[in-house]
Amino acid sequence: MPRLTIEDLKKIKEKHRADFTLREGGYRAKVTVHMGTCGIAAGARNVMTALMDEITKANLTDVIITTSGCAGLCAREPLATVEIMDQPPVKYCDLNDDKMRVIFKEHIMGGTPVEKYGLVVGSETTY
Amino acid sequence: MEKFRANLMLCAGTGCVASGSAKVHAALRDEIKKRGLEDELKIVLTGCNGYCAEGPVMAVYPDEIFYQKLTVEDVPTLVEEHFLKGRPYQKLMFKEPEKKTAIPLMKDIPFFKHQVLRVLRNKGLIDPEKIEEYIARDGYLAAAKALTEMTSEDIIKVIKDSGVRGRGGAGFPTGMKWEFASKVKSDIKFMLCNGDEGDPGAFMDRSVMEADPHSVIEGMIIGAKAIGAHHGFIYVRAEYPLAVQRLQLAIDQATEAGLLGKNILDTGFDFVLEIYLGAGAFVCGEETALMRSIEGKRGMPRPRPPFPAVKGLWDKPSVLNNVETLAQISPIILNGAGWYRSLGTEKSAGTKVFALTGAISNVGLVEVPMGIPLRTIIYDIGGGPKKGRTFKAVQLGGPSGGCIPESLLDIPVTYEDIQATGAIVGSGGMVVMDDNTCMVGTAKFFLEFTADESCGKCVPCRVGTKILLDILTDITEGKGKESDIETLEDLARDILASSLCGLGQTAPNPILTTIKYFRDEYESHIVHKWCKAGVCRDLxxxxxxxxxxxxxxxxxxxxxxxxxxxxxxxxxxxxxxxxxxxxxxxxxxxxxxxxxxxxxxxxxxxxxxxxxxxxxxxxxxxxxx
Structure with a gap:
């Protein structure tokens, strides 16, 4: 490592922000890709790979991806839930990698849910 | 792909390495590769997470799932379930003992919930062997601020205002120590770090050195600027090989990056730092003895004054701070004295790290705001005594400390309140004892240690501790006399009053507190030849x-x-x-x-x-x- 200046310290901090957003929380958006057996069989992995690719290309540090199990509606898999901070979650269905890329641009980056792919807004009630 | 969707923070502290985290790491790496997930998941080896009792442990972010007791056999299922299918693996998650249901979130686990991390802010969150990760968590920004924007007086004022006190045991205000040394005029001064953690059962400093070595180095740079020192030593016992290795790596990285050595961050300030290995003598934790040891002489204390701030290492003005004290300097510089005072009490500000061990459910390392009741640490964080046993006493402050009984558990943990019980906060060792413990035997155990570790310079300590030990041994073997309790108390007070250093001045504490709170056990040993805990074989x-x-x-x-x-x-x-x-x-x-x-x-x-x-x-x- 070359000798650092105070500016370099800040640059290094910025460069590692993505990892620490994961570890510390404080992200702007969270995408849950439902990866139950049904989701995986229907191609959820490609959907997730596409999403990760977009996030990498856009060099985002405040969007995180998590996976979860079957969302219950196996017929409409692959499913993904997009949660933007302070907005109700939106579930998308019948996804493929191209649709995911559109959702990334319009909803995650643009802030407008993609109606044509959307299944439902909100979550089920739980106790 | 550069971005990862999850970080797997696997603990590689000494505790978890001993319970097999290195093998789990290899298995995890192979399995993730086999599943083609190596571009999505990043494994980070961290320092001690603190929850050693359940090791090897691993925290998964962003999910905040906490896994414990990992084994190589569990790895394939874990990877398939959690990372491929997205179903956190219930079997390895934390379970509350009574409920048997898995609680996955770290913030819901009582052990973590009550803690506030300042000293341990980076534990389990960064890879201690990568300086970039430390920098990414505001690392060296405080040093930069201290070197460019602050004068020596500014630094000392913030540290004094914060009220931070030496975490090594004595609790002397750090800012005052720095002020004394800064005012002495000398061409050479030394900034020293005490990593000679010697109390049996204590491992706070080792954990900090292993999990976050740069935080200690940064604290030393700031201290060096405050007192005007350009050379420093970290004194670590050779029994801490992992701590030594990580500290050396950190020093090398910081030197290469221009954060140590000549002209730090192009500010014109020089500070050269070296590690000095101690051979593990308890007395070398005492500041004047430690300095003699670095000089290459036999580690023995000398009378004060002159204080080390005036005549210390090689008779030059020196400041010695404990690892834990130094680790909290940089956040104070960045956030101010008011931030530090937002936790703790007027006289005992901030947080304290405790090593919780003994007969308790959750053995581990905890950091809590000062002033919280002892009971919260033992019952809520520590989970209380093990199933079927009842709490008897907690030993605070190692061999220099004392035993606190159940009736005093509601006192707040501050330097003053703990001292009023006859124990000391000390460096933070907290050994919990249950009804299977003989209190006379406990006092004897600690006296064996101090009698052995007494350096021999002062007669009251050298001979006195041996006589105390002989009397205790007699009592536990059924040869006790009725007058023994009085003799013990009398002699203990003489040793306290007439010893030169902290070792002799505190060595009788375990005896005095056990007599004070468990006098009936001494009497039953002496009069009825009855060790009610069934520990002393002859009784x-x-x-x-x-x-x-x-x-x-x-x-x-x-x-x-x-x-x-x-x-x-x-x-x-x-x-x-x-x-x-x-x-x-x-x-x-x-x-x-x-x-x-x-x-x-x-x-x-x-x-x-x-x-x-x-x-x-x-x-x-x-x-x-």
């Missing part, structure tokens, strides 16, 4: 309560000297002539039917213990030898 008779015995045969099979007779449906009996008082049957019995009587007991045990219907005798009740 015990094991006896089976035939009314409680279920004749299960467990004790009979466990007895190494075949001293127990009985068969199915026939209550068992101990043949006292064959019994060696090894206590194995007592620990084996699940029905609480084995009781402890005085040595050479004769008479009716039911009446003596006041249990069950006594046999129809009205004779003398005591059967003392």
């Amino acid at each position: 015990t008779t094991f006896w089976i309560d035939e009314k409680m015995c279920k004749a299960c045969g467990a004790c009979l099979r466990a007895c190494p000297s075949k001293a127990i007779v009985g068969e199915k449906k026939v209550p068992h009996k101990i043949i006292q002539e064959l019994c060696v008082n090894c206590r194995t049957c007592y620990d084996t019995c699940k029905f609480n039917s084995i009781r402890i009587l005085p040595a050479g007991f004769e008479g009716d045990p039911y009446e003596f213990l006041g249990i069950g219907a006594a046999a129809a005798t009205t004779g003398e009740k005591k059967g003392d030898a």
